[in-house]
Amino acid sequence: MPWDLDNDRPIYLQLMERIQHDIISGVYKPGDKIPSVRDLALDAAVNPNTMQKALSELERSGLVYSQRTSGRFITEDETMLKKMKTELAQQHIRDFFEQMHQLGFSDDETLEMMQKTLKGEKQ
Amino acid sequence: MRPILECQSLTKKYGSDYALFGVDLALGRGQIVGLLGPNGSGKTTLIKLINGLLTPTEGRILVDGQAPGVETKKIVSYLPDRDYLSRHMRVKDVLAYYMDFYKDFSAENSSRMLDALEIDRKARLSSLSKGTKEKLQLVLVMSRNADLYVLDEPIGGVDPAARDYILQTILTNYNENATILISTHLIADIENVLDRVVFLSAGQVTLNASVDEIRTDYGKSVDTLFREVFKC
Structure with a gap:
């Protein structure tokens, strides 16, 4: 494949x-x-x-x-593997915030929405 | 190491029309190169010059340092853009023919590929579909252990599944010292297997760069770049 x-x-x-x-x-x-x-x-x-x-x-x-x-x-080298994992996670987070900015949400609004989503609340 | 293919101010005229004009090009060993350009840009002319089917009007073309001829045909495996085998022959006769003709032909490789593509060795060529004939011709060409493979439109007539197999065949069968020159319009299908691309436009080389250089410099695929450069 x-x-x-x-x-x-x-x-x-x-x-x-x-x-x-x-x-x-x-x-x-x-x-x-x-x-x-x-x-x-x-x-x-x-x-x-x-x-x-x-x-x-x-x-x-x-x-x-x-x-x-x-x-x-x-x-x-477990430290290096962990570092790579963290870097990748940070990259994903940056990308996500970038997309949210494009949708017109500020960082604070985004964070708030994330917390609500985690708690299972409807917007 | 000297290039496997070298063109120096290569020019070919048909009557008063220039099919190629002042082409300078050197291809090293161990790469898969896409020869891309719109219809009538000179791809097949260049390929015919490599194989000695045409002679240059001006300039030089060298294969492994020699002008095309008997010696270069031993090291160049060529797939023309049309079918060239007698319709009355059977698949096994064609195989025997190739074995006789080329010292570097591997019966083992051809058997493996014919089996994978489910081509019947007893079938007459006249009974094969267009796509199956193309597959057979590609098997013949890729079963040789050549230094330079020149494939003129190898995947045009086959279905996408066979296309994948053919690309896999190309990747599996070529050795690190061989160079493969592929002319095609199906750029998106072969882009990932290419090292570099050469754009021909009205008989001249307008771009000669690696696929990843193009993606880095232009931020787009070779296929997209081609569509933009040659927009009608």
């Missing part, structure tokens, strides 16, 4: 995000070996060089490390 990718953003960035997401959601666990570039590229239905670039970037960020002969692995 080809990965679902947006049309307007660089492909390698989206591949990085997808793999990060797979790490957070537990598809890959800390220390797991990840599939070869070729297999991942086939699975995603993307160019292998693009997949290679995504993995190199993940390696540069430290999230993935490679062992010369045996392939690439997910980091076992």
Whole structure:
């Protein structure tokens, strides 16, 4: 099943995000070996060089490390994984507030609505 | 490393009309390149020049450093934009034909692909549908272990499911040192498998960039950019 990718953003960035997401959601666990570039590229239905670039970037960020002969692995550094998770959450929150601004709600109004929603009240 | 394909001020005239004008282009090894342009922009002319079916009016074209000829045909696997096999042959005869012709033809690869596409080896070509014939031709071309694959409109006539399989076939069968040049109008379908694209417009190269460079610089897909650049 080809990965679902947006049309307007660089492909390698989206591949990085997808793999990060797979790490957070537990598809890959800390220390797991990840599939070869070729297999991942086939699975995603993307160019292998693009997949290679995504993995190199993940390696540069430290999230993935490679062992010369045996392939690439997910980091076992729990602090780093937690940091990535937090950063992603913050990104989602920023995006959400941005959308609410576009709908004309201030931060305070948004917060109030969120609390009401959590309490199960109707608007 | 020297480029697998190099064009230097390549010009081709048909009568007084320029099909290609002063094309400078170098493609390195190990990439999948989309050759994109509207009808009549010179894509097929360029492809025919690569394969020695036409000769340049001016300038040079080099495949792995050599002018197109017997030696370059050994390393170039070419899918023309029309069917070229005898209607009276059976699939298995065509396979034998390719085995005889090309040292780099892999019977194992062709068998695997024919099975996956459920193409009957005993069928006569005249009994195959247009789409199945296209699939067969692509199988023949991709079963070779070539340095340069030149595919002229490889996915135009097949259904979307077969299209996915064909793209997968291309991804599975090409090795890291080979280059694939694909001309197509179905940009959105193949965009994700391309390294870079070359836009041809009225016989000239107007853009030569990687897919991700285009997305970064323009904030849009190659397909969208094409539709804007070549808006009628």
